[in-house]
Amino acid sequence: MCGRFALYSPYPKLSESLRLPLDETGELATRYNVAPGTWITAVRHPNDEAPLVMDEVWWGYRPHWAGGKAPQPINATVEKVATSRYFKGAFAHHRCLVPADGWYEWLPVDGHKQPHYLTRADGEPLWFAGIWAERADGKPGCAILTEPARGVAKEIHSRMPLALDADSLEPWLDPHLTDRETIRQVVHHLDAELITHWPVSRAVNKPAEGQGSELINPA
Template structure:
């Protein structure tokens, strides 16, 4: 799964990588993004690729209940995304790319979870395969744009830490993912040498802590220095 990640890049970095449409703007770096908060999402529009703020946790257009009753939809499983009612319509026509600087996974048992940070070996941004939706909140008379990250089986290297991981897209596949007729073949793990990993502070274990703090992704070499698990 992918339950926490980072978006800490400059406009120049993400614009060059994703070939974005629109004038440059300041982007707020974030180091502990949790579900239901607002994230940067790339979607394809008539004029090109646009970076749009969306809720992390997809709300299908047909949802009739209050938002608080929505089940967890911040991840969609690659194996079933084309068939599950929550995601199948978006998979057909509303695919997106969610840029990231890295993501977190945990090892160890409950009460002593140790967080690991994963990013590209070359330091460039990551491109998560995602889906987006537009939902009308009748209670608030507002339109909510939302997105989910697609996750699949881990590659051999990642299985040392977790059995699943985000689907990561290569630039050569961006157009096919965003507008191709059937991008199912892209729902595969990256090569084993694509990512790097290091240990970080257990402060990241608590959602809402340190989202603006770049030290959240600092490497920690001594597990005993983590302090109590939060």
């Protein structure tokens, strides 16, 4: 799954990595412990004809048509996102990218769960595939897609966020590309060999108390 991540790359680095024209944005907040149920940075087209923007979306997906008691998942699986009634409309028309520098997963060790930080070995940003929908309050809410873990990520957890390779970013964001099979043909996940990880302090367990860069230091 993906339940906690870090984003500390500055906007110029993200823009260079994205390689797509973006409307100007202000400085991004440095966050080493991004938790669900908060506003997070995303890249998306607010509608089919709008230019690409980097703005804030709520990490929790609940379409306005679903009602206030509907679930608010933070993740959607690649196995079901295109076919589930809850997600398929957003998959076809409202895809987004969530930038991150790495994410956290917990490995059971000697009766406790040891957090690990997973990131690109080359220090480049990650781009998580996401979907978004307008919430009842008119603001966007999103879910990050997950897939079966690959490479060294399998050592920590059975699933991982769907991080896309550079050539997949533009088609994933294309609002006019709606066919499921075509999307599958042109969108590919990041090479798993680029991912590395190490154990970190359990201070990451409490987002309200831990937000500094020391969270990603090897334990």
